[in-house]
Amino acid sequence: MGGVSTPHVLLGLLAGGSRHGYDLKRAHDERLPRARPLAFGQVYATLGRLQRDGLVTAAGQDRAAGPDRTAYALTGQGRATLDEWLSTVEPPMPYVASTLFTKVVVALLVADVDRARSYLTAQRAAHSARLRELTRVKADPAATLSDVVAADFAIAHLDADLRWLRATLDRVADWHREVHP
Amino acid sequence: MTQLQARGVVRAYGPTPALRGVTLDVAEGEIVAVTGPSGCGKSTLLHCLAGILRPDVGEVTWRGHRIDTWSEAARSRLRRTEFGVLFQFGQLVAELTAAENVSLPLLLAGTGRREARTAALTWLERFGVADLADVRPGEMSGGQQQRCATARALVTEPRVLFADEPTGALDTLTGEQVLTQLVRLAREQHTSVVLVTHEPRIAAYADREIVLRDGLVDHTGLGLDVPLAGGAR
Numbered sequence: 501m502g503g504v505s506t507p508h509v510l511l512g513l514l515a516g517g518s519r520h521g522y523d524l525k526r527a528h529d530e531r532l533p534r535a536r537p538l539a540f541g542q543v544y545a546t547l548g549r550l551q552r553d554g555l556v557t558a559a560g561q562d563r564a565a566g567p568d569r570t571a572y573a574l575t576g577q578g579r580a581t582l583d584e585w586l587s588t589v590e591p592p593m594p595y596v597a598s599t600l601f602t603k604v605v606v607a608l609l610v611a612d613v614d615r616a617r618s619y620l621t622a623q624r625a626a627h628s629a630r631l632r633e634l635t636r637v638k639a640d641p642a643a644t645l646s647d648v649v650a651a652d653f654a655i656a657h658l659d660a661d662l663r664w665l666r667a668t669l670d671r672v673a674d675w676h677r678e679v680h681p
Numbered sequence: 682m683t684q685l686q687a688r689g690v691v692r693a694y695g696p697t698p699a700l701r702g703v704t705l706d707v708a709e710g711e712i713v714a715v716t717g718p719s720g721c722g723k724s725t726l727l728h729c730l731a732g733i734l735r736p737d738v739g740e741v742t743w744r745g746h747r748i749d750t751w752s753e754a755a756r757s758r759l760r761r762t763e764f765g766v767l768f769q770f771g772q773l774v775a776e777l778t779a780a781e782n783v784s785l786p787l788l789l790a791g792t793g794r795r796e797a798r799t800a801a802l803t804w805l806e807r808f809g810v811a812d813l814a815d816v817r818p819g820e821m822s823g824g825q826q827q828r829c830a831t832a833r834a835l836v837t838e839p840r841v842l843f844a845d846e847p848t849g850a851l852d853t854l855t856g857e858q859v860l861t862q863l864v865r866l867a868r869e870q871h872t873s874v875v876l877v878t879h880e881p882r883i884a885a886y887a888d889r890e891i892v893l894r895d896g897l898v899d900h901t902g903l904g905l906d907v908p909l910a911g912g913a914r
Contacts, residue, residue, distance in 0.1 A: 635885040
């Protein structure tokens, strides 16, 4: 599964009508509350590429607000691209490409089992702390459903990682023997 | 202030050791998760702390009083008045309605029938199951039963709640709803909670996590007294 596809998110945000770059950034951060906030520069750079590819078009300027206040609208081709992306099923984890996993493999290659174990232990503590932090966000009576759903996504993945970290801690000595027969 | 303490607690079932020297403090109003793989001694520790089991060796003290030397009757009285206990399968009395089940701990503690029912209805309301007051457990879903059981465990406003895999029999969403409400109400009334679970995401509701392994506190992992980033609550 890939990371966040900013071009498609912007296309989606434009599906309801034209918007300025500034509005798009705000709408992005509101709809994806736990995502990395989008930088303005990234919004304008992405809009520039989408315009070049004919997926969005400039739809007038708010002159009073200065040259950066260009509004963008979705084109027919942009709409088709968005629809295609929404109907495409993401390949479920085609590669095991987590830094967590890779780091343990490299630790076993270059160091002894204690090095791998101490990394796993420290990572487990960091994951647990983050899991608690997100659980507090979610359990807050003031949390919106957007907050809860976003926190749940992260919690489910941290939970899976924690299970893997725990199981790997149990197996790391055997694994080391397999790597260094 | 420390509510509950275990000091070097050892407990075996026949020749099989379950706890091999566990030391643990639970502060007033603190929520402590006890985690670890199956058979690590989590439930045995909870039973020792709650005065259900006596340790073979070691001490359990509650607010400075050593309770492991108390008689069964005295420990039972303590459980009725100061402790609440919640198990994986609510263990409601099948013949009683939800309101009667929740009233039960109060009636056993000598509260009048009418007052007990009023309190029971309040607690059922807090768990969103007031409409089931006159329904028997057999006619409820698992989630509804566990909400009633949680209300029953908290109705006496205990100082300590012992919860053994309280969401183990529920689907993820229902389990989290029950636990969120349990934690919120426990915090409101400064009830300490000892939460036994093998699930990281359930342990994440606690202020602190103690990992047990083979009957001992696991110091090698995030184990002992892992503080929370950014404060407990």
